[in-house]
Amino acid sequence: MKPFKYLSPTTVEEAISFYGQHSETAKYVAGGTDVIVKVKEGWIEPDFLISLKKITELSDLHKNEATGELSIGAAVTHATLEKSLMIRNEYPIIYDAVSNIGSLQIRNVGTIGGNLINAVPSADGAIPMIALDGVVLLHGPDGERSCAVKDLFVSPYKTILKPGEILKKITIPPQRPHTGSAYIKFGRRAAMELPLIGIGVLLTVEDDLETCTKARICLGVAAPTPMRAFEAEKLLVGKKINEDILRQAGETAADESKVRDSVRGKAWHRKEMIRVQVRRMGLACMEIIWNNN
Numbered sequence: 001m002k003p004f005k006y007l008s009p010t011t012v013e014e015a016i017s018f019y020g021q022h023s024e025t026a027k028y029v030a031g032g033t034d035v036i037v038k039v040k041e042g043w044i045e046p047d048f049l050i051s052l053k054k055i056t057e058l059s060d061l062h063k064n065e066a067t068g069e070l071s072i073g074a075a076v077t078h079a080t081l082e083k084s085l086m087i088r089n090e091y092p093i094i095y096d097a098v099s100n101i102g103s104l105q106i107r108n109v110g111t112i113g114g115n116l117i118n119a120v121p122s123a124d125g126a127i128p129m130i131a132l133d134g135v136v137l138l139h140g141p142d143g144e145r146s147c148a149v150k151d152l153f154v155s156p157y158k159t160i161l162k163p164g165e166i167l168k169k170i171t172i173p174p175q176r177p178h179t180g181s182a183y184i185k186f187g188r189r190a191a192m193e194l195p196l197i198g199i200g201v202l203l204t205v206e207d208d209l210e211t212c213t214k215a216r217i218c219l220g221v222a223a224p225t226p227m228r229a230f231e232a233e234k235l236l237v238g239k240k241i242n243e244d245i246l247r248q249a250g251e252t253a254a255d256e257s258k259v260r261d262s263v264r265g266k267a268w269h270r271k272e273m274i275r276v277q278v279r280r281m282g283l284a285c286m287e288i289i290w291n292n293n
């Protein structure tokens, strides 16, 4: 492994300035569960690793009770999200996704920001952030800008981030009443496994607890980047949710996916699992809605 210098800034501005001084050979690192593996394997050879761990604002997790907006700092670890009762009770789709990432050791250091910026098609953390209409705040040498999480990904391992930009936080808008959400990481093993397919569903219904006003169907490992199944979502809005319509949504989502064969599984298996699991996750959403009323 090539030696590198480890820099530990305490503010975002300082981190960006360090990056500016060494831009050709610097790399940001949060939990390091992706970066350190790549350095050890010799896939990347940075001269400077700029740690984001001491920048306290990046580890902030709070919900503004007045506005209902949830703010998740980029360096919040998966374990912090997993242990938060507020996340577990109010954002089950986040809990479902992060509590199955890697192992306890990985979740203790791996961060939600690192998961998004690493930008692999199987990033478990990306699906709930898309389903919840999350917005990322980026800060770089040219100042701040925002974008929807769904628009963050360009291709495997590539996001819209410009050199030197830091992901500061993800903001989740207030959820409407009668909303349920669920995620399943479907793989061959329960632990230490990247998903064969990852499926997140969010449904909001009217006061009748049946008629759908909002649907999000988000798929991981179904395309080069995490994706929304827009046609399947459209099919549900305005309809009364029942098993039959959820089955149709599953079939539509499977048709919309761009699954392919990989070492972890065949395209046909992935398609079949989308069909089945969209329906199951939709039912899980409805169960949450009914239980909360």
Ligand SMILES: Cc1cc2nc3c(=O)[nH]c(=O)nc-3n(C[C@H](O)[C@H](O)[C@H](O)COP(=O)(O)OP(=O)(O)OC[C@H]3O[C@@H](n4cnc5c(N)ncnc54)[C@H](O)[C@@H]3O)c2cc1C
Residues within 6 Å of the ligand: 027, 028, 029, 030, 031, 032, 033, 034, 035, 036, 037, 052, 074, 075, 100, 101, 102, 103, 106, 109, 110, 111, 112, 113, 114, 115, 116, 117, 118, 122, 123, 124, 125, 165, 166, 167, 168, 192, 193, 194, 195
């Ligand atoms: C054994 C093992 C099992 C794993 N299992 C899973 C799994 O089940 N599901 C899953 O989704 N992932 C899994 N991963 C991948 C990894 O743990 C996650 O993607 C993790 O969330 C990455 O976060 P990190 O803080 O460690 O990222 P780092 O390694 O620190 O960084 C990852 C990338 O993001 C950049 N970066 C980090 N933070 C910022 C920021 N705030 N602003 C700008 N750039 C930033 C870094 O420069 C780097 O390019 C696994 C990894 C290992 C080693």
